[in-house]
Amino acid sequence: MFHKEGYKIILIGTALFIGLSAATLFLIPELLWLKIVLMSVWAFFWIIILQFFRNPARPVPVINDNIVYAPADGKVVVIEETTETEILGQKYIQISVFMSPLNVHVNRHPVSGKMIYYRYHPGKFLMAWNPKASTDNERTTVVYELNNGKKILVRQVAGFLARRIICYAKEGQNADQGGELGFIRFGSRVDVFVPTDAKIQVKIGDITSGNQTVLAILDQQ
8 A cells, every 4th residue: 555645756656667667678679687787776766666655554553542652663763851842841751763765654643632733844954863853854743632631742854855744734633543644755753742751662772663662651640
């Protein structure tokens, strides 16, 4: 299954693959080794396009207001207590997941709740693992208010190669845990801010799977 954001690019890539393959087969009939090399190159880039826009079915194991699932596939690169200054104005624990170009790039709602805040911020395209990326890069910010009154913030951050952030969040609407939040093209990161009393379930270097890996368990009080 492929994500709808990739349909146009997949169609163009497939047309190019067919055209280049046909040209390779008919225009250089005598050089078998060159045919093999060129066909391998065209196939490689076509497969890269297909795998980048893949959208595997990922239902969450359990819908639970106290569980914060990973919103993306990738690698945990930041776990730290910090003051969130854009909207929350207090200390939260930031968990950042870096997505390489080889990861699934669908972003998903880590919790259920009302989306009480959404903002898009134009910005730079620093490397996604740069500490300043969360505040200086192109990004979106979404704040969820859960049924238990707690607030969770998710920030999509563009990286050096990511030139388009797609976010489906709309302020005032409800989000379903595990549903699609958006999509980021070509390498990026997602920051999740959870309350300081949350029990963190991952560590630096862990590999996450969107909708499957539990990032944190919220205090039930």
